[in-house]
Amino acid sequence: MAPDRDHSRGRLPEHWPLSPADRAAVPAPMLATSGRPPDAPDWAVEMKWDGVRAIVICSGADCRLYSRNRREITGSYPDLVTALTGHLGGRDLMLDGEIIAQTPAGAPSFRLLQRRMHVARPGRALIGAVPVQLFLFDILTDAGADVTGLTYLDRRDRLQALALDTAPVQTPPYWVGAPADRLLTAARDNGLEGIISKRLDSTYHPGRRSRSWIKTPIRKTTEAVVAGWTAGTGSAGPTFGSLILAAHDADGRLVHIGNVGTGFTTAARRALRARLDEIPRSEALFPLTPGRFGRPGTPHWVDPVLVGDIEYREYTGEGLRHPSWRGLRNDKTPDEVGMPA
The missing domain is CATH 3.30.470.30 (DNA ligase/mRNA capping enzyme)
Structure with a gap:
């Protein structure tokens, strides 16, 4: 494959400490594409952390x-x-x-x-x-x-x-010539997230997602924009029952991808409810099909500024199956959140 070549953002800034202008020139890292690992001799494999x-x-x-x-x-x-x-x-x-x-x-x-x-x-x-x-x-x-x-x-x-x-x-080490399925098994046995395969001849493209790097996670994870919450019952009554999750579709529209109500500690629920109370909004961000937001009750919308990290079994197009909350991400912006794999 003939990679695009644009390395203009791979240089050190001229001034140190970094001025605001220099900080904007800090490169974004190269990103991998999701897929099955290519079991071929011209690929290296690393563990995914x-x-x-x-x-x-x-x-x-x-x-x-x-x-x-x-x-x-x-x-x-x-x-x-x-x-x-x-x-x-x-x-x-x-x-x-x-x-x-x-x-x-x-x-x-x-x-x-x-x-x-x-x-x-x-x-x-x-x-x-x-x-x-x-x-x-x-x-x-x-x-x-x-x-x-x-x-x-x-x-x-x-x-x-x-x-x-x-x-x-x-x-960390990398492997060339080792069977990808064996390395996936090793990653699973050691509680790792998966593996990343990288072409031996691949160059580095700051800020770009490339087919020269292929990530194969064991557990599926995705980022999601927190769009709102539903009322909780029992011990969750003072906080929330579930969070309404969203992502941007191919046209850039924010759409509902499901709700998450598990994976929270009591402390995380309290902290999140405090954050949600700071960013309420009266207008709905998108339509909700009846029965699709988990618990009964009226959805409470918030400004779409928080990004959560979600583990899930699969995404069916109708929503995330068996999602579990892993925490807030302050290294991602809502604009970056696309549809789950």
Whole structure:
């Protein structure tokens, strides 16, 4: 396949610290397309980590972290910044990776990571209670030079040469020639999210979704815009029964994709209800077919500004089957939310 080549956003900004104009030039990461893994010799396979994507920019003795939507998140992860500056201080680099939090068994936990990702300045107690890891799997610039036009293998060689092999900042392995089904089984056995297959000759395209990278999740997840809520009963009476979920269709219209009423802790329900009470709206965002919003009662609409992370069994076109709430995402904007796979 002949990839489009546009690497203009793969360079370090000219000014440091970043001015607002430079911050807008921070690249968005390259994205994968969902699909079955190609069992072919010209593909590499990596594990898929259940966390938050991060672009790392190091210049001189300073390293900073940016989310997928280019929001600076440096302050939320001072432990990672300390490790990065200690190892990479003095080098001009731009790297791509995933921030994860792990359960005692070692499996990545997005729910656990929520305790860190929404805190702008975590204290020592929280950092100790919820340690995080940064797994780096790509390099965009090296010594200030754009390397996004190099092949996957060449970029991985450069990344490996940085010798990032000690927690909390590490370079995870990749496999060439290993059967994809065996790697999927290994991912499932270790509580991982799935695998990502990458063409050995693929170049890096900031901000683009490419068929050169194919993600194969074990559990289906999607982002959804929170459009409203329905009243709860029993212990959920003071908060809500379910959240009304929406996504943008092919024409850019916000449409109903189902409701979610499970997966919430009591504390999460209280916190979410407080957020919902701050953003009420009187007008409906879209029509609701009778019986499709879970519990009986009148829907309470809110401004569509919150994005949730949802796990589900399948999307039928009529709605999400067996959805479960995983948490709010502050690294995604409502405009980015498309229809579930």
